[in-house]
Each structure stands twice: as structure tokens, then as C-alpha cells.
Amino acid sequence: MNRVFIALKRSQKRLSAKPLFYSSWRSWHRICVCVLLGLFVLASAYSQASAYSLADANSPVEIYSSATTQADNSSDSPPPMVVAAATDLSSPPLLTPFNQLDAWAVRQDSIAMLMRRVAEYQLQAYGELPGPGWTTGTFFSSFIAAYRATGERWYLKKMQAWAGHLDWAINNPVHADELCPAQSYLDLHFIKKDRAALAELDQRLSQAYFDRREIKPGELHDWDQNTYPFDGAHLWSWADALYMAPPVLARMGKATGDARYYQTLHKLYWPAVAKLYDADAQLLFRDQLPKSAQLRSPSGQKIFWGRGMGWVMAGLARTIDYLDDKDPEKKRYLALFQQLSFSLLHYQQNDGLWRSALTEPGWYTTKETSASAFFTYALAKGVNEGWLPRQYFLPSLLKAWSGLAASIEPSGKLGYSQIVAGSPHEVRARDSVDYAAGALILAGAQMLKLNAHKSLLDLSSAPFQPRFVAANAQWPASSSQPVIKQQAVFFALHNTLKKHEPAQHEPESELPQTQAAISAFTGGQWPNVSAYARKQKILNQAAAMDSAALLSTEDQQLLALYNVSSGSGASGQLLQRKIKLPTWSPMVLQAEQVSARESRRWLQLHSLKTHAGEPLTLQFFIDEQASLRSSQSTDAGASWSKGAALIHTGASSAENVQLNSVSQGDILHLLLSVYDGPNTGIYYLRLADAQFASADGTPLANLKLPAVINELAPAAVPYLGQNSVSSFKLEDMELYNGRPLIALALSSASSHQWQLLSLNETGAWQTEKLLEFDAKRLAEKINAKNLDVKALDQNSSDGKKAAAEQTAMLINGLSLVPDSNSTLLVSSRVQLDSRSPTYGQALAQDLYQLFKGQFKQGRWHWQQLSFDPLAHQVKPHIVRGDQHALFWQCNRVHNKKIIPSLRMSDQF
Numbered sequence: 001m002n003r004v005f006i007a008l009k010r011s012q013k014r015l016s017a018k019p020l021f022y023s024s025w026r027s028w029h030r031i032c033v034c035v036l037l038g039l040f041v042l043a044s045a046y047s048q049a050s051a052y053s054l055a056d057a058n059s060p061v062e063i064y065s066s067a068t069t070q071a072d073n074s075s076d077s078p079p080p081m082v083v084a085a086a087t088d089l090s091s092p093p094l095l096t097p098f099n100q101l102d103a104w105a106v107r108q109d110s111i112a113m114l115m116r117r118v119a120e121y122q123l124q125a126y127g128e129l130p131g132p133g134w135t136t137g138t139f140f141s142s143f144i145a146a147y148r149a150t151g152e153r154w155y156l157k158k159m160q161a162w163a164g165h166l167d168w169a170i171n172n173p174v175h176a177d178e179l180c181p182a183q184s185y186l187d188l189h190f191i192k193k194d195r196a197a198l199a200e201l202d203q204r205l206s207q208a209y210f211d212r213r214e215i216k217p218g219e220l221h222d223w224d225q226n227t228y229p230f231d232g233a234h235l236w237s238w239a240d241a242l243y244m245a246p247p248v249l250a251r252m253g254k255a256t257g258d259a260r261y262y263q264t265l266h267k268l269y270w271p272a273v274a275k276l277y278d279a280d281a282q283l284l285f286r287d288q289l290p291k292s293a294q295l296r297s298p299s300g301q302k303i304f305w306g307r308g309m310g311w312v313m314a315g316l317a318r319t320i321d322y323l324d325d326k327d328p329e330k331k332r333y334l335a336l337f338q339q340l341s342f343s344l345l346h347y348q349q350n351d352g353l354w355r356s357a358l359t360e361p362g363w364y365t366t367k368e369t370s371a372s373a374f375f376t377y378a379l380a381k382g383v384n385e386g387w388l389p390r391q392y393f394l395p396s397l398l399k400a401w402s403g404l405a406a407s408i409e410p411s412g413k414l415g416y417s418q419i420v421a422g423s424p425h426e427v428r429a430r431d432s433v434d435y436a437a438g439a440l441i442l443a444g445a446q447m448l449k450l451n452a453h454k455s456l457l458d459l460s461s462a463p464f465q466p467r468f469v470a471a472n473a474q475w476p477a478s479s480s481q482p483v484i485k486q487q488a489v490f491f492a493l494h495n496t497l498k499k500h501e502p503a504q505h506e507p508e509s510e511l512p513q514t515q516a517a518i519s520a521f522t523g524g525q526w527p528n529v530s531a532y533a534r535k536q537k538i539l540n541q542a543a544a545m546d547s548a549a550l551l552s553t554e555d556q557q558l559l560a561l562y563n564v565s566s567g568s569g570a571s572g573q574l575l576q577r578k579i580k581l582p583t584w585s586p587m588v589l590q591a592e593q594v595s596a597r598e599s600r601r602w603l604q605l606h607s608l609k610t611h612a613g614e615p616l617t618l619q620f621f622i623d624e625q626a627s628l629r630s631s632q633s634t635d636a637g638a639s640w641s642k643g644a645a646l647i648h649t650g651a652s653s654a655e656n657v658q659l660n661s662v663s664q665g666d667i668l669h670l671l672l673s674v675y676d677g678p679n680t681g682i683y684y685l686r687l688a689d690a691q692f693a694s695a696d697g698t699p700l701a702n703l704k705l706p707a708v709i710n711e712l713a714p715a716a717v718p719y720l721g722q723n724s725v726s727s728f729k730l731e732d733m734e735l736y737n738g739r740p741l742i743a744l745a746l747s748s749a750s751s752h753q754w755q756l757l758s759l760n761e762t763g764a765w766q767t768e769k770l771l772e773f774d775a776k777r778l779a780e781k782i783n784a785k786n787l788d789v790k791a792l793d794q795n796s797s798d799g800k801k802a803a804a805e806q807t808a809m810l811i812n813g814l815s816l817v818p819d820s821n822s823t824l825l826v827s828s829r830v831q832l833d834s835r836s837p838t839y840g841q842a843l844a845q846d847l848y849q850l851f852k853g854q855f856k857q858g859r860w861h862w863q864q865l866s867f868d869p870l871a872h873q874v875k876p877h878i879v880r881g882d883q884h885a886l887f888w889q890c891n892r893v894h895n896k897k898i899i900p901s902l903r904m905s906d907q908f
Helices: 002-017 020-051 100-105 108-126 134-140 143-150 153-166 181-192 195-209 246-256 259-274 306-320 330-345 369-384 390-405 434-450 452-461 775-781 797-810
Strands: 467-471 483-486 489-497 514-522 536-540 545-552 558-564 573-580 593-596 601-609 615-622 627-633 644-648 657-664 667-674 681-688 691-693 699-704 727-736 739-747 751-759 765-774 811-816 823-828 849-856 859-864 871-879 885-894 897-905
Touching (some): 100 390, 100 452, 108 143, 108 434, 134 181, 134 434, 143 153, 143 181, 153 181, 181 246, 195 246, 195 259, 246 259, 259 330, 306 330, 306 434, 330 369, 330 390, 369 390, 390 434, 390 452, 483 871, 489 536, 489 885, 514 558, 545 601, 558 601, 601 657, 601 667, 615 657, 667 727, 667 739, 727 811, 739 811, 823 871
Parallel strands (some): 811 871
Antiparallel strands (some): 483 489, 514 536, 558 573, 615 627, 627 644, 657 667, 681 691, 727 739, 751 765, 811 823
């Protein structure tokens, strides 16, 4: 200690003897050296991380239990009753990127190694060979599956030893739990063909199940002395039973060829399901109705147990495979399996796993591996067997297996497995049970068949990578382009749900719903280069936008115009804000101003030059009288001229009019769609040098800015084609070689068409068909309950309105790629890819997905981009810029409610 003190004194003395500038220079010198060294270390780490790609993940990485980093909740006292939302809707597993540990976990050799370690650990934990209980029956039910998937005879020998040790023993064949080991015996029989043992098992089960009318006293439980009908509601009255018994009866039917096993299975299964099924959640309770439906969690919600659903899903997966394809009941089992599979995806958490309280992960927040392993097994088997669409479930399965792998200790012990129970409870890191180990081995066997590692690499390298932009957000109803790019940052005008705590007796109708907002979001190579990236600002706290427009001004600011449709004292007003964009500080909103007192739809903003070279800001919109009007500003929106009426459409409502526009240089292209009244049609105008012209360039003398036009004869502005269709809708307009491209949706009694119209050099319009659906066959291709095909054949006004609604149901947004006449994006609920076996049919769960269309070799080719099993992908918008980006709205349907959000992809 004295030496340290003396050394410090000497150092202080030497420093004090130097001039002040010398001391400062030495200090700065050290700082600079440290900074340079730090940058060198970071650069080295980055280069090494880049060099270590997913494809080269071959080092023997060991997955350790997350118990080493998480506190072991070993207290016997219950956890605090903090109940979160049903699930984290803002960051689902589908948007969570894969990492190196994910890649290692799903390699074929890694999966096989983890399966073997878990099996060896559990056998060692048993010590001697265990008896024929339901827990051991579940564990050994995985061994033949593992043998078939890996080819390792070790599993076959262990299975033979256990079955031989028990001599195929079944203690009580009527009780589902006691019957469970028989499915393992039968799996072994399909390989070894032990006919004597099968005959003995057949004799016991046929006596126990065939021609039975009642359950005798004490036959299910020693303490129960009542007699019950021999039906599924009494025999399989808890969810676990649907794993224990049905796979046995299905296997017996296949092994013996006796159809009575299948008949008995169907007779028992569906009454059991009817007593457990909740139609609202599309899940099964652990125990029967009505008692289960009355039970509530601390937050007042219905209780759905994770492992209870795990038993159901795994039981279905192990039953369906043994049903004959000619059996009409097989479709019913498949329909239930598919419905439950999609329901489960709502509750998968960011770590890839599910929770003990399935629908309320905030009740018991710790991950739970027994339910998660059963789900992973069932979903993977569904994909491998073709029961579930592969691309919709693949990301979920990759994350699920990675989460399971991260729960396996180096010894092979699978932790975080809820011990024996009948409802949600806390889960500890040290909790490990044999049935969870069996579920994991079953899951691993299916993951091997999935060829998961290649799938992960393909997903990681795909150019289309959805990114999350804003939660609880949706586009304004009548905005054709709500996103703009400025200074390498995208700015999106949208409505967002307002956080609100209602009073105790506040009517639901009076609760504020949405408010106007703007979000900044970066893309490309440097996603966080700006201080205002990923920031959201509220434009108006009292109201939502019905229409909105953004414009980049000369002084590198933004001008935002937005028409608010509801709110305190703001209904029907046009508001505006200037937005400053400092380079290294958040965007700054200037004071909100009232730009106009009347309501405006389909706002369009453009900046052009006058003859004198002065900047001119133009605003086009549809007013409440359904007229096309224009205002102009010479001071970047600080003041506006009175709106000039350009075209009186004659429509009875502004809702029947659409407006779109696009500018290039000092030329502005306007497109007006009118579907009502005598002027029904699609009108095109071109504005150059403050003079409007028709498509062929003929000047329109009575349409010259800033003159106010009170009336315009319909014949003065030619529209596209004749009104030979029952309805039409303007989808989008863009430019190619300086000339407009227009996408239209057209409906008639016989067909639905999407057409692409282009303007050639002579001013004539050319038509090209993008898509077409036969209206009379829609009932076969699309879910008939959602289509009123009869209305399409009517020529009445009601029939036309119905036809327009049906058209909108097929396509929910179309966006043209700027400067291209061969690429577009569309939101469709119909499979457009002709290479798909489901071409022309409704997509999975009737959900809208994004498709990319490309014109190649004389025809349009379609490729499905999004495969979201939970949400509609609608209203795509492609943003102009040095690199076009795709934004769209994602509507997640959950508990009969739509939860909107915005997403984007840099590439598509």
C-alpha cells in the first residue's frame, strides 16, 4: 500500500513539473490513441462478424440453458399478478431476425445430437426401466419416430427393451391415460410385426371398446361408483386424453384392418371435442364445459392451458396420419387441426416459445417447453405432411425449435417444463419431466424432415424482408400516396390508436378512437443515420385524418396537409403543419394551422415552377360537392388562394369520386375517376406551364390556372373508354418515360378485370389486361360465404353496388413501380401464381397477401411475397426515390378485432 502511495506522489510531482501545455498535449494524445484503438477493435469485430456467415456456421457451438442468465424462480409463493396484453402484437416472431445460434440449432447434425442427449439424460434419470404409465408412454412414443428420422438403431433397441420388459402391458384399457403406452407398442409392431402381441392387445381392446353402452362403476376411477354412458364426453373428458387414446385406436385400425376401431374413434372423439371447444377463441379448454368457460384468470379472462392444447395438437397429429384417405371423417380431423394450428400462432412469443397460460403470457411470463415442444412437433408434422402451408409456418417453426434448443442444458436436461398439473402454473428453469422430453424428441424428428437449416438460409437471404414501422397505425381512407422520402428518411402520415383510459361509466361510442400522426423511418444501408428516425409525432390529438398529403419544400422542410374527419371542434377542417428536419436532432413540428374550413378528400400536393421561374405549390382535392378543385400558394404553403372549381363531376357524393396525380419536372398528370351521375368515367388532364391539356396535348382554353371555372362540359375532357362495365375503381397511376400508366379495376356481370392503361406518343390509350376472374366461378374459387355471386348477375343499381364490393374483396390495393411498365405490387386474397397448386383459390385463412407481378416473355408472372398466417397485408404504397421502398398496412385479426400496423421492405 505504501508503494502505491509513493508511486502516485512521484507521478504527481513529475506531472506538476511539466508545462501546462505539455500536460494537456499528453492528455489529448492518450485520448486520441484510445479512440483510434477503439475504432480498430470495432472494425475488426465487424469484419469478423461479417466473415462468419450463416452458411459457415460449422463450429461445435454448445447451446447452454438460459437458466445461466435468468433468475430461477424457485420461490413457492405465487408470482405477482401482472397481466400483460394477450400477446406482443408489435413485434411478432415472424419479424424477429435469425442469428447464428438459430442457424446452429436447426442444422441436421445439431437436431439429431440434441434429440439423443435429451433421450439419454431421461433414461439415466429413470435408472431402471420404468413402468407403463402415461408419462413414460409419452416419452417412449417418440423413439420409433426418432429411429425413422435419424436411422439410429439405438432408439429401436431402447424401445424394444422397454416394450419387452413390460410385455406390452396395459393396466386399464378403458382409461385413456393407461392406454397411452399402446401407441408405442404399435409403432414398434409396424417395424417388427409381433403378431402374437398384437393379437393379445386386439383381444383386450375389442372387449373394452366394442359394443359398449356404459362405463361401469370404478372402471375409470376407483372412487367413482356411478354408471355413465359409454361416450366421448365421459370417457375422454379432459384434453390430455385426446393424446393418450385416439392415436391408439387409429393405429389398431391400421394394424388389424378392423373398421370398428375407426368407427369407435369417431364416435368418441367428436363428443369429447364438443365438450372442450370454445368457438370464440378457437381453442380447447383443459376440462369440460360449462365449468371451464366460467373459470377466469386474475385479469378476468378465460383460461386456456398451454400443455392442455399441446396434448390436443400432438394427439391430432399422431391420429390423422393413420386414418384412411377414403374415410370421410379424415377431412373433419384435418379441418380441426388446421384451425387450431393457425390459432396457436397468435400466442407464440418473441423467444419462439409459448407460455403456460396460453392466451395470457403476462400471467406466468416464463417460457414453457412441454407445450412448446408439442406445438412444434404438431406444426412441423403438419407442414411435412402437407396439411399446413409450408411458407406460412416455416418462420414460426424455426424460431420454436431454436427456443427449445436454448432450453436444453449441456447434460441433456430439458428445463422450463411445467410439472404435472391441470392448469397454468409457474414454471422454473430446473423443472424437467419425461413427457416434455418425449415431445421434444418428436419435434426434433419432424424438424429433421423439414430440412430446416436450408430453409433458414433461404429466408435470411430473401430480398423481401418485412420491417416494423408503426404500431396501431393505419393509412388515411382517401390518400393515394401517404409516404414521402426526404434526406434518406421516409415520412409516413397515418392514423394511430389513441391511448385512453375510459371512465367507469363512459359510453363506448364516446371513446376517442384514432388521432393523426407522422412517423419517420429509415431504410437502406444506414438505418439509424438520422436522429429523427423511428420517431412518431402526433399531429392532432383530437382527430383522425381522412385524407393527407406531404410535400418537400424548397427549404428542405416538409409541408403536411391533413383533413380531419372527427374530433372536438375539428370536424371537416383542413389543417397543416410545417415540419423542420434538423440533421442531428428530432423533427420539429411547427404550430398547427387551419388551412381551410371545409372538408377535402384525396388531397394532392405538388411543387411546380411559374413562367417567371418562381416556385408554385399546388393543391388538388375533391370537395364536399364532389367537384375537383385547386388552390395554389407562392409562399410554400404559408397562405393559399381560394379553391378554384375545375370540374363539377355531377356525382351525388364525394365518396364516388377518386383523384390521383403524379408530377415529373414541371409537368403534372391528374386522373379523376367518377362513378356516379351523367359524368361517369375516368378523366385525364395534363398541366404544363399553368395550362391544362388533354391526353393528345390539345390545350383546354377554359382550364387555365389560376382562373376559376364554374362549369365544365363533360365532353370537354375526354375520358378513358366507354362505361360498358358495371363498376370500376382507380387503383394507381405512375409514369413511364414521362407518360402515365394507370391501373384500373373493372367489374361486369361476367368477369372482374384489372387493366393497365398506358398513353402512347400519339396521345392514344393502350389497354393491357393484368388479371381476370370469372364471376360465375368465383363461388368455387373463393370462400362462398363471403361472396354474393347472384348479385353480380343483376343489372340493377343494387347489383352494380354489390359487384363493386365483390371486386374490392379480391384485390385490396395495387401499386405501380415508378419508371417501370413491367413491375407492380398487389394485395390479393386469391392465389395469383399459376405455378401454385392452389392457383385461383382463396389464400390460407382468407388473408390478403402481397404479390409481385412482372411482365416477362409476353405475359404477367406473379410471385407471392408475404406469407403471414395471422394478418391481412393490404394497401401497398411504393415510394419514389433513389431506391424504391414498399410500405403497406398489416391488419392482424385477433379475437374478432383488427389491430392495424404499418410495415415496409427496402427491397421487393
